[in-house]
Amino acid sequence: MNEKEIKEKVLNLLGEIAPEVDLENVDPKVSFREQMDIDSMDYLNFVIALDEEFEAEIPESDYTKFMSLNSCVEQLKQI
Amino acid sequence: MAEFKMPTLGADMTAGTLIGWLKEPGDQVNRGDIIAEVDTDKGVIEVEVFVDGVVEKLLIETGAEVPVGTTLAIINENGKSAEKVTALQKTETKKPIKEKRLRVSPSARKLAEKLGIDLQNVNGSGHGGRIQRKDVELAAQEKSAVAEVKTKPKDKALEKESFTRMRQAIAAAMARSKHEIPHYYLGTKIDMSRALDWLAEENANRSIKERIIYSVLLIKAVALALQQMPEFNAVWENDELKLIEKINVGTAISLRQGGLVAPALHDTNKQSLGDLMKNLRDLVSRTRAGTLRSSELSDSTITVTNLGEQSVETVFGVIYPPQVALVGFGKIYEDVSVINGRIKGCHKINASLAADHRASDGSRGAMLLAKIDKLLQEPEKL
The missing domain is CATH 2.40.50.100 (RNA polymerase II/Efflux pump adaptor protein, barrel-sandwich hybrid domain)
Known part of the structure; x- marks a missing residue:
C-alpha cells in the first residue's frame, strides 16, 4: 500500500468515527484531537479501526505515534 | 390488564x-x-x-x-x-x-420480495386478513419513514429543527434545575498516578478491543462510593428525598450535531471494569446513532461528566432534575505532590460535586469526594 492509499484509508476511518469532520481540510501535521471534536472513546475506536484495516496491533504506549495524519502514515508505512 | x-x-x-x-x-x-x-x-x-x-x-x-x-x-x-x-x-x-399462517395475494407476495418486506409484519386489510398489494406498499412506507428518522437527518431544515428541539429540552431541564435546586459545590484534587499506572499495565494484557479508558475507572469509583453514601443516589420529588436502591450512573455524552444526553449505565456498581467499558462503548455509539432505549434515558440516578476530554480543569455542574447530585471530572494534568517532605511528580484530576442542598449537606458531600479519591487509590479493587 503506498502513502496516498494509506492516507485515504486513514481519512476514511476518521470520517466513519467522526462524520462531521471536513476530511479535505485536515491539517496533516496537527494532532487529530486538536482539530476535531473527538474524545478518548472516539480515539480508541479509531485505533481499533486501524488495527482491523491494517492489522496493526498498536500498544497503548504507542498511541501518541498515531495522533496526526502524518505520524499515522509514517507508522503504517512500516507495517 | x-x-x-x-x-x-x-x-x-x-x-x-x-x-x-x-x-x-x-x-x-x-x-x-x-x-x-x-x-x-x-x-x-x-x-x-x-x-x-x-x-x-x-x-x-x-x-x-x-x-x-x-x-x-x-x-x-x-x-x-x-x-x-x-x-x-x-x-x-x-x-x-x-410462523403465523398468512393469506397473501400473489402480487403482494411478489412486491414484498422485491421490497424486502417481511410479510409476518404486514397487517392484511383484505377479507379474512388477506394481505394485499396496498398493505405491502403501506408497510414499505412505514419502514422507510422509520429508517429516515433513525438516520442522521440530511436535510438542513430537519437538522436545525432537531437541534432546536434538543436545545429547548436542555434549556427546560437546566432552567428548572437552577430555578428549583439550591446547588452547593465542592472540589478536590485526586492523585491519578496509581490508577493510570495500574490501567497501563492492565491494558498491556488486553487486546485493543478490550482496553479500558480511564473514564471507566472514574465512573466505577463514583458508583462504589455511592453504595456508602445513598443520599446522593436519589431523586428529590414532592418535597422529599427518595433513595434509589439501584445505582445507575448517567454518563454525559455530547452529540456530534450539538446537544447532550446522559443515559444510564444500569447497575454500574455491580459491573466489572471490562463490562462497563463494553457497555459504555455501546452506549456512546447508540447515543450518537440515535438508538437509545427508554430505560437508559429514564433510569439515571446520578450524572457523571468528564469534560476533561475538552481540556477544562474543573467542572461546575448543573444537576439534572430530579437527581440530586452530579460528579464532574476535569482533565488529567501533571502536578507535584509532597509525601513525607519529599516532592514527587504525579498526575492529578480535579473532581467536583454539584449537589442539592435540600438532599444533603456539605460535610456528606465532602465525604463522597473523599471516598471516590480513596477508591481511585486502589484501582485493582474497582
Whole structure:
C-alpha cells in the first residue's frame, strides 16, 4: 500500500468515527484531537479501526505515534 | 390488564411522537422487550415494556404525538399469545416454531420480495386478513419513514429543527434545575498516578478491543462510593428525598450535531471494569446513532461528566432534575505532590460535586469526594 492509499484509508476511518469532520481540510501535521471534536472513546475506536484495516496491533504506549495524519502514515508505512 | 403509557424520558419531556409499533396485538412481550419507537427531543428512542404479557390492543396510531402518560397500548398480563403457545411447544418438542399462517395475494407476495418486506409484519386489510398489494406498499412506507428518522437527518431544515428541539429540552431541564435546586459545590484534587499506572499495565494484557479508558475507572469509583453514601443516589420529588436502591450512573455524552444526553449505565456498581467499558462503548455509539432505549434515558440516578476530554480543569455542574447530585471530572494534568517532605511528580484530576442542598449537606458531600479519591487509590479493587 503506498502513502496516498494509506492516507485515504486513514481519512476514511476518521470520517466513519467522526462524520462531521471536513476530511479535505485536515491539517496533516496537527494532532487529530486538536482539530476535531473527538474524545478518548472516539480515539480508541479509531485505533481499533486501524488495527482491523491494517492489522496493526498498536500498544497503548504507542498511541501518541498515531495522533496526526502524518505520524499515522509514517507508522503504517512500516507495517 | 396493564396500561402501557408514553413514558417520561427526562424531566423536560412533555410529549412524544409514535414512530412505529414493533409488536402487534397477540404478540407475547417480556419485561425489557422493545415495543415501540418514539421520537422525542432526544432523538428516536426505543421504548421498552415493563411487564410480561400479551399485547391486547394498540390504542395510538403511528405518527401521532401524545402527551407523556397517555395510554398507548393495553397489555394482558395473564394472556397467552399464539406465539407463546408455539414457543412452549418448541421447548417441549424441540420442533421449529411455526410462523403465523398468512393469506397473501400473489402480487403482494411478489412486491414484498422485491421490497424486502417481511410479510409476518404486514397487517392484511383484505377479507379474512388477506394481505394485499396496498398493505405491502403501506408497510414499505412505514419502514422507510422509520429508517429516515433513525438516520442522521440530511436535510438542513430537519437538522436545525432537531437541534432546536434538543436545545429547548436542555434549556427546560437546566432552567428548572437552577430555578428549583439550591446547588452547593465542592472540589478536590485526586492523585491519578496509581490508577493510570495500574490501567497501563492492565491494558498491556488486553487486546485493543478490550482496553479500558480511564473514564471507566472514574465512573466505577463514583458508583462504589455511592453504595456508602445513598443520599446522593436519589431523586428529590414532592418535597422529599427518595433513595434509589439501584445505582445507575448517567454518563454525559455530547452529540456530534450539538446537544447532550446522559443515559444510564444500569447497575454500574455491580459491573466489572471490562463490562462497563463494553457497555459504555455501546452506549456512546447508540447515543450518537440515535438508538437509545427508554430505560437508559429514564433510569439515571446520578450524572457523571468528564469534560476533561475538552481540556477544562474543573467542572461546575448543573444537576439534572430530579437527581440530586452530579460528579464532574476535569482533565488529567501533571502536578507535584509532597509525601513525607519529599516532592514527587504525579498526575492529578480535579473532581467536583454539584449537589442539592435540600438532599444533603456539605460535610456528606465532602465525604463522597473523599471516598471516590480513596477508591481511585486502589484501582485493582474497582
